[in-house]
Amino acid sequence: xxxxxxxxxxxxxxxxxxxxxxxxxxxxxxxxxxxxxxxxxxxxxxxxxxxxxxxxxxxxxxxxxxxxxxxxxxxxxxxxxxxxxxxxxxxxxxxxxxxxxxxxxxxxxxxxxxxxxxxxxxxxxxxxxxxxxxxxxxxxxxxxxxxxxxxxxxxxxxxxxxxxxxxxxxxxxxxxxxxxxxxxxxxxxxxxxxxxxxxxxxxxxxxxxxxxxxxxxxxxxxxxxxxxxxxxxxxxxxxxxxxxxxxxxxxxxxxxxxxxxxxxxxxxxxxxxxxxxxxxxxxxxxxxxxxxxxxxxxxxxxxxxxxxxxxxxxxxxxxxxxxxxxxxxxxx
Amino acid sequence: xxxxxxxxxxxxxxxxxxxxxxxxxxxxxxxxxxxxxxxxxxxxxxxxxxxxxxxxxxxxxxxxxxxxxxxxxxxxxxxxxxxxxxxxxxxxxxxxxxxxxxxxxxxxxxxxxxxxxxxxxxxxxxxxxxxxxxxxxxxxxxxxxxxxxxxxxxxxxxxxxxxxxxxxxxxxxxxxxxxxxxxxxxxxxxxxxxxxxxxxxxxxxxxxxxxxxxxxxxxxxxxxxxxxxxxxxxxxxxxxxxxxxxxxxxxxxxxxxxxxxxxxxxxxxxxxxxxxxxxxxxxxxxxxxxxxxxxxxxxxxxxxxxxxxxxxxxxxxxxxxxxxxxxxxxxx
Numbered sequence: 001x002x003x004x005x006x007x008x009x010x011x012x013x014x015x016x017x018x019x020x021x022x023x024x025x026x027x028x029x030x031x032x033x034x035x036x037x038x039x040x041x042x043x044x045x046x047x048x049x050x051x052x053x054x055x056x057x058x059x060x061x062x063x064x065x066x067x068x069x070x071x072x073x074x075x076x077x078x079x080x081x082x083x084x085x086x087x088x089x090x091x092x093x094x095x096x097x098x099x100x101x102x103x104x105x106x107x108x109x110x111x112x113x114x115x116x117x118x119x120x121x122x123x124x125x126x127x128x129x130x131x132x133x134x135x136x137x138x139x140x141x142x143x144x145x146x147x148x149x150x151x152x153x154x155x156x157x158x159x160x161x162x163x164x165x166x167x168x169x170x171x172x173x174x175x176x177x178x179x180x181x182x183x184x185x186x187x188x189x190x191x192x193x194x195x196x197x198x199x200x201x202x203x204x205x206x207x208x209x210x211x212x213x214x215x216x217x218x219x220x221x222x223x224x225x226x227x228x229x230x231x232x233x234x235x236x237x238x239x240x241x242x243x244x245x246x247x248x249x250x251x252x253x254x255x256x257x258x259x260x261x262x263x264x265x266x267x268x269x270x271x272x273x274x275x276x277x278x279x280x281x282x283x284x285x286x287x288x289x290x291x292x293x294x295x296x297x298x299x300x301x302x303x304x305x306x307x308x309x310x311x312x313x314x315x316x317x318x319x320x321x322x323x324x325x326x327x328x329x330x331x332x
Numbered sequence: 333x334x335x336x337x338x339x340x341x342x343x344x345x346x347x348x349x350x351x352x353x354x355x356x357x358x359x360x361x362x363x364x365x366x367x368x369x370x371x372x373x374x375x376x377x378x379x380x381x382x383x384x385x386x387x388x389x390x391x392x393x394x395x396x397x398x399x400x401x402x403x404x405x406x407x408x409x410x411x412x413x414x415x416x417x418x419x420x421x422x423x424x425x426x427x428x429x430x431x432x433x434x435x436x437x438x439x440x441x442x443x444x445x446x447x448x449x450x451x452x453x454x455x456x457x458x459x460x461x462x463x464x465x466x467x468x469x470x471x472x473x474x475x476x477x478x479x480x481x482x483x484x485x486x487x488x489x490x491x492x493x494x495x496x497x498x499x500x501x502x503x504x505x506x507x508x509x510x511x512x513x514x515x516x517x518x519x520x521x522x523x524x525x526x527x528x529x530x531x532x533x534x535x536x537x538x539x540x541x542x543x544x545x546x547x548x549x550x551x552x553x554x555x556x557x558x559x560x561x562x563x564x565x566x567x568x569x570x571x572x573x574x575x576x577x578x579x580x581x582x583x584x585x586x587x588x589x590x591x592x593x594x595x596x597x598x599x600x601x602x603x604x605x606x607x608x609x610x611x612x613x614x615x616x617x618x619x620x621x622x623x624x625x626x627x628x629x630x631x632x633x634x635x636x637x638x639x640x641x642x643x644x645x646x647x648x649x650x651x652x653x654x655x656x657x658x659x660x661x662x663x664x
């Protein structure tokens with residue numbers, strides 16, 4: 001059973017996942033990733049399906065059970081779904097039990113598929129499935145935040161090679177989300193406008209960091225990029241929650257997301273990356289402050305002592321140069 | 333010339349080190365670390381020495397120019413030492429020029445030396461040299477914080493194999509340091525005591541996470557450890573600044589630091605780790621709030637999307653188990 005411990009000084013939360021405890025000698029020194037041998041996602045956890053997107057025209061894979069996207073329970077959940085959320089004093093410290101929901105979206109039947117080479121319909125299926133699961137988990141009133149993300153490649157912390165996303169419902173609002181909300185609200189009070197909306201306007205006019213735009217979305221390398229080639233995909237309409245996305249917008253997001261990832265796949269060799277959904281906490285559903293977006297974080301360098309100590313990232317690639325290079329790849 | 337850009341939403345600072353700019357194809361996919369061939373630290377940058385600790389009894393290395401520890405200017409500085417600190421509006425955003433000081437402490441003449449196998453005198457020399465450089469940089473009134481840290485091993489982001497530390501003077505107080513200070517001050521207001529002092533008392537009484545103690549220092553695996561086997565070395569006397577350390581305390585720190593690192597070297601195979609100094613900002617010199625300490629962060633796992641998105645770390649090793657395992661190695 002995992003537990004959520006609170007750092008008494010900064011107030012940050014740490015999940016102690018003792019069900020995965022390892023002794024010193026059991027830590028391997030190579031980046032571990034499970035390949036195609038006995039890949040659990042290739043057979044798609046048939047017995048345990050929460051949601052399925054069926055492919056009407058399976059061209060390359062035979063059999064009547066073919067599917068495009070499946071969402072299943074995470075077999076090694078960071079947080080467990082059963083039980084009542086309880087906070088404890090633990091001597092000098094505080095903790096709560098590790099209640100939550102952990103699901104996996106299997107992106108394709110094919111082990112070697114990629115987000116950049118899927119059909120548009122397939123990508124629409126992925127985003128729609130993520131939205132449906134988000135809405136489902138949002139009904140669990142023990143949860144305060146739902147984090148959707150994708151780890152791709154060993155350097156991005158993926159433990160399985162087969163392309164997948166994760167959906168984790170957590171019983172607290174993460175400190176990082178709180179900080180972002182504070183910043184957004186502070187800006188709103190000063191300028192009577194959403195900082196993301198204003199930033200979109202500025203970036204479109206300045207045109208130095210805009211990689212791609214369509215009717216509903218804009219892809220930029222943010223001004224204060226933490227990672228080389230860090231990319232944000234932001235809806236042009238002010239929406240605080242990912243689940244506000246319309247059908248038309250899902251189509252537009254599918255195009256821009258697929259083309260961005262394809263650019264990374266073509267421009268870089270064996271790139272590991274994370275995709276993070278940034279969205280408002282569940283309890284803020286009806287507030288105006290936040291503006292959801294996706295962050296693509298290429299994992300090209302390692303965070304060393306300076307970054308860990310200060311949280312000041314050192315980025316060797318100015319975002320203006322990143323935009324030029326990403327456009328130069330010729331996909332978008 | 334590097335610049336410090338401000339994230340408009342969260343207020344975090346990012347160093348854009350454009351002098352190191354790389355194109356997509358130039359990013360290698362292996363952890364890059366420079367080995368012993370043409371190692372710049374083996375010849376010790378003779379022409380450029382800021383400080384030197386001489387070995388009176390060089391037993392294994394011949395020549396009258398033998399030395400134990402050298403501090404030199406960083407040839408590839410993150411921040412440059414010349415110029416006047418200036419803040420600019422950059423359209424919608426803000427930035428300042430990348431003023432600072434970047435120095436390297438070469439830990440030994442020997443390429444294959446290690447912090448765990450150095451003599452006690454040698455380790456005392458390292459700590460003393462760090463203190464002297466800290467005091468020297470603290471005189472530069474453009475600087476607001478001095479970050480001392482060590483990257484060891486490719487997985488900890490070290491670019492050179494030869495053991496070394498880095499000392500970087502920065503013109504801002506990092507957001508992470510500000511947050512920690514806020515937490516410390518909040519606790520102080522509530523309890524009229526230092527949170528670190530109270531934690532030391534509790535940990536010694538509870539005795540589940542204390543790895544080692546001596547007259548002046550205590551080594552613990554903190555209750556809310558972010559990293560497997562994360563270890564903090566904290567002075568028992570309430571000192572807000574690293575440079576408050578006395579000669580006696582340097583001796584005691586040398587013993588506990590060497591023994592902790594030796595435990596990691598013996599217990600783990602080819603462990604990469606960071607050591608971070610946590611100390612008060614320069615402007616807080618005469619305040620009571622902070623309590624400096626060292627953090628040793630073993631780099632056994634990769635931070636994946638969930639951690640990057642939420643800043644909630646998932647740690648598979650409960651600190652109580654880490655303490656048991658570290659003691660079981662038999663060095664301390």
